[in-house]
Amino acid sequence: MSATTQHHELPTATILGYPRIGPRRELKKAVESHWAGRTTEAELEQAAAELRRRTLTHLRDLGLAVEDSSIPLDFSYYDQVHDVAVALGVVPERFADLRAADGTIDLAGYFTLARGEGDRVPLEMTKWLDSNYHYLVPEIGPATAISYAGSRRVQEVREAADLGITGRPVLIGPVTLLLLAKAADGSPEDFSPLDRLDDVVAAYAALLADLRSAGASWVQLDEPALTSDTWATPTAEVASAVARAYGVLASAPVGAASDDGDAARPAILVTAGYGSLGDAVDPLLAAGVEAIALDLVKGAVPATRAPDGGARDFSHVALVGGVVDGHNVWRTDLDRAAGRLEELGALGAAATGVTTSTSLFHVPHTVADEAGNPELPAAVAGWLAFADEKVGEVLALAAGPDGAAEVFAASRAVVADRAAAPGVRRGQVRERAAGLPASAFTREAYAERQAAQDAVLDLPALPTTTIGSFPQTGELRRARAELRAGTLDEAAYAEAMRAEVARVIALQEELGLDVLVHGEPERNDMVQYFAENLDGFAVTQHGWVQSYGSRCTRPSILWGDVSRPAPITVPWATYASSLTSAPVKGMLTGPVTILAWSFVRDDQGLGETANQVALALRDEIADLEAAGIGIIQVDEPALRELLPLRRADHEAYLDWSVASFRLATSGVGVTTQIHTHLCYSEFEEVFGAIDGLDADVTSIEAARSRMEILPAVAEAGFERGIGPGVYDIHSPRVPSQEEVVELLRGALTSVGPRTLWVNPDCGLKTRGYDETTRSLTNLVAAAREVRGSLVG
Numbered sequence: 088m089s090a091t092t093q094h095h096e097l098p099t100a101t102i103l104g105y106p107r108i109g110p111r112r113e114l115k116k117a118v119e120s121h122w123a124g125r126t127t128e129a130e131l132e133q134a135a136a137e138l139r140r141r142t143l144t145h146l147r148d149l150g151l152a153v154e155d156s157s158i159p160l161d162f163s164y165y166d167q168v169h170d171v172a173v174a175l176g177v178v179p180e181r182f183a184d185l186r187a188a189d190g191t192i193d194l195a196g197y198f199t200l201a202r203g204e205g206d207r208v209p210l211e212m213t214k215w216l217d218s219n220y221h222y223l224v225p226e227i228g229p230a231t232a233i234s235y236a237g238s239r240r241v242q243e244v245r246e247a248a249d250l251g252i253t254g255r256p257v258l259i260g261p262v263t264l265l266l267l268a269k270a271a272d273g274s275p276e277d278f279s280p281l282d283r284l285d286d287v288v289a290a291y292a293a294l295l296a297d298l299r300s301a302g303a304s305w306v307q308l309d310e311p312a313l314t315s316d317t318w319a320t321p322t323a324e325v326a327s328a329v330a331r332a333y334g335v336l337a338s339a340p341v342g343a344a345s346d347d348g349d350a351a352r353p354a355i356l357v358t359a360g361y362g363s364l365g366d367a368v369d370p371l372l373a374a375g376v377e378a379i380a381l382d383l384v385k386g387a388v389p390a391t392r393a394p395d396g397g398a399r400d401f402s403h404v405a406l407v408g409g410v411v412d413g414h415n416v417w418r419t420d421l422d423r424a425a426g427r428l429e430e431l432g433a434l435g436a437a438a439t440g441v442t443t444s445t446s447l448f449h450v451p452h453t454v455a456d457e458a459g460n461p462e463l464p465a466a467v468a469g470w471l472a473f474a475d476e477k478v479g480e481v482l483a484l485a486a487g488p489d490g491a492a493e494v495f496a497a498s499r500a501v502v503a504d505r506a507a508a509p510g511v512r513r514g515q516v517r518e519r520a521a522g523l524p525a526s527a528f529t530r531e532a533y534a535e536r537q538a539a540q541d542a543v544l545d546l547p548a549l550p551t552t553t554i555g556s557f558p559q560t561g562e563l564r565r566a567r568a569e570l571r572a573g574t575l576d577e578a579a580y581a582e583a584m585r586a587e588v589a590r591v592i593a594l595q596e597e598l599g600l601d602v603l604v605h606g607e608p609e610r611n612d613m614v615q616y617f618a619e620n621l622d623g624f625a626v627t628q629h630g631w632v633q634s635y636g637s638r639c640t641r642p643s644i645l646w647g648d649v650s651r652p653a654p655i656t657v658p659w660a661t662y663a664s665s666l667t668s669a670p671v672k673g674m675l676t677g678p679v680t681i682l683a684w685s686f687v688r689d690d691q692g693l694g695e696t697a698n699q700v701a702l703a704l705r706d707e708i709a710d711l712e713a714a715g716i717g718i719i720q721v722d723e724p725a726l727r728e729l730l731p732l733r734r735a736d737h738e739a740y741l742d743w744s745v746a747s748f749r750l751a752t753s754g755v756g757v758t759t760q761i762h763t764h765l766c767y768s769e770f771e772e773v774f775g776a777i778d779g780l781d782a783d784v785t786s787i788e789a790a791r792s793r794m795e796i797l798p799a800v801a802e803a804g805f806e807r808g809i810g811p812g813v814y815d816i817h818s819p820r821v822p823s824q825e826e827v828v829e830l831l832r833g834a835l836t837s838v839g840p841r842t843l844w845v846n847p848d849c850g851l852k853t854r855g856y857d858e859t860t861r862s863l864t865n866l867v868a869a870a871r872e873v874r875g876s877l878v879g
């Protein structure tokens with residue numbers, strides 16, 4: 088068993104990763120202009136190398152040590168899971184040509200896998216743990232070629248060395264890679280990517296040796312999958328995969344490449360962000376990895392005894408305490424964090440260090456960028472720590488309360504200030520949320536609602552509608568930019584938006600849709616728009632975080648008690664409604680999604696915060712109803728995303744999330760039809776919750792799965808309206824009328840014509856008008872054709 092050797096001083100103050108996109112989204116811009124053909128690959132490589140150089144020297148200047156591998160090397164052109172898959176030469180069959188004879192995949196191939204090409208669909212994208220980041224899903228089958236052919240990290244180790252920095256290369260670990268992968272098309276029923284563990288581990292061993300010969304003393308292997316027990320693979324099998332993988336990797340000698348003839352490797356730091364490592368710590372201890380980083384924000388300090396009752400021996404491992412939250416933006420309570428570190432220290436590890444709970448790529452670069460932001464009160468700004476400020480907190484914790492007395496004192500002041508600040512706890516909001524009767528969460532029985540709604544709405548069978556947004560044209564974006572720049576005044580901006588609403592209503596009438604929408608032209612983003620209009624939220628100017636690939640979002644900051652100072656969507660909905668005799672559907676974002684896509688206060692439970700948001704939405708819904716809007720949609724696309732990583736926590740989550748939706752929507756009368764919309768959700772996993780929402784109509788993403796879920800929905804006795812998306816809005820492809828007809832006929836074998844709604848998968852804001860018009864024309868024609876055959 089290898090212990091930490093003198094070659095390898097443990098990084099005592101480190102971060103698990105840093106934002107990769109650049110403080111002004113430099114990487115996004117460089118990558119997108121390359122994709123657009125405006126720059127050569129060499130120019131892109133140069134821009135990326137320059138960004139990496141600036142990041143490294145910046146982290147050095149912030150105070151991370153240059154000689155003890157404290158500075159992570161975690162650059163990625165697109166995604167960290169994809170990076171490793173590509174280093175291992177993993178490609179699906181349809182992209183076999185992208186893999187050269189020596190197993191390498193070049194940069195163009197790397198991007199092609201991520202973005203697709205012609206008829207070849209890209210790798211699937213899915214949510215990374217319980218975050219709003221999306222990774223590319225590797226496709227691995229029994230025959231997939233897996234071998235190490237070279238990793239960009241090796242070059243990055245050398246680049247860092249040229250700057251006088253011993254960097255610590257960061258990679259997704261082998262077990263997480265395989266748990267996140269999916270079985271390649273055509274794999275046998277009982278195949279799981281984890282069956283390929285030995286091949287993957289052999290490739291990692293070669294990769295580690297290569298990193299060592301480039302000069303890496305430490306390597307960081309991220310194994311966040313170990314904090315979840317929701318994988319198809321049982322936890323015991325995951326644990327034995329960990330034992331096998333790390334048994335092999337750790338058995339190579341640690342040291343300089345020149346030490347002896349054996350393939351040497353860097354010391355291994357395994358990280359397990361996003362939750363508790365739990366009993367997966369035992370196979371890691373047994374394997375003899377040099378260090379383990381634990382998430383002590385969401386997770387717990389390991390128990391001193393293993394489940395079998397034996398005392399755990401930490402004396403050969405270094406433990407690094409992730410006490411600074413990598414996934415949220417609040418300044419750390421340093422006293423509390425120091426207390427956690429003390430608890431960790433009591434385990435008797437060979438050494439201890441301080442770090443962040445996860446990589447910092449979930450948070451923006453620096454609060455300093457927000458100076459002068461009118462939408463971020465100075466008091467609130469003072470409570471925030473983005474990536475750079477978190478580096479400072481890690482360093483202060485390493486120095487300790489005596490070494491960094493002033494920083495600790497400042498932290499105490501922030502904790503006190505935040506607790507007492509006006510707006511954080513408002514009596515009226517709290518009294519209302521505390522005194523809610525059970526009836527505030529329930530509506531009349533569905534049968535009664537259905538009869539009442541049928542009578543009032545008088546919709547045909549298979550009613551057609553859209554999910555809310557219509558294309559966000561360049562014109563709309565320009566108007567918003569001009570409003571921000573002050574070259575367009577509020578009144579002129581509102582006028583431009585009203586003109587767009589009128590155009591969208593006219594188009595929908597022409598297309599013959601049954602339930603219309605106003606098109607959401609006024610919304611920059613479906614969460615930020617509400618954040619800007621509710622009390623208790625702040626909005627950043629430069630707080631971009633990576634969502635996937637080159638895409639970034641700017642999450643709002645929910646810092647105080649939430650309430651609605653004035654109606655938000657009512658004027659838009661009523662204006663749209665005044666232009667047509669068809670029903671116009673009001674459009675709101677639900678409480679869970681508002682929480683999931685914002686940075687949320689950490690001083691109370693999510694359920695409590697969700698209910699405050701729900702009450703604000705309840706007020707909005709009441710106003711919409713009073714204004715004559717008889718159909719109201721409350722989107723909850725993030726319902727699945729916040730599902731906890733441990734099964735034991737699911738029930739409590741589903742309880743509060745469902746309750747908050749019901750609190751928002753159950754104040755209406757029987758005739759008002761409540762819709763909800765979910766997308767990207769593995770529908771089955773949260774089916775009970777979707778049923779529990781008690782919405783009259785639910786639209787879901789289904790086109791890509793060819794509506795496979797419908798029979799299960801019917802079997803579960805779901806009787807309310809359902810709108811399985813009939814075409815995928817993620818591509819410009821126009822579905823044919825026949826194709827939609829076929830989908831609808833298929834759907835009708837599971838659900839009745841009175842319950843089946845016809846709509847696209849999701850909103851149309853990323854699409855163009857040409858393809859949208861053609862797609863919706865076919866959608867309406869298909870619905871009419873099927874309707875006709877019902878009567879006839």
Ligand SMILES: [Zn+2]
Binds near residue numbers: 724
């Ligand atoms: Zn959607």
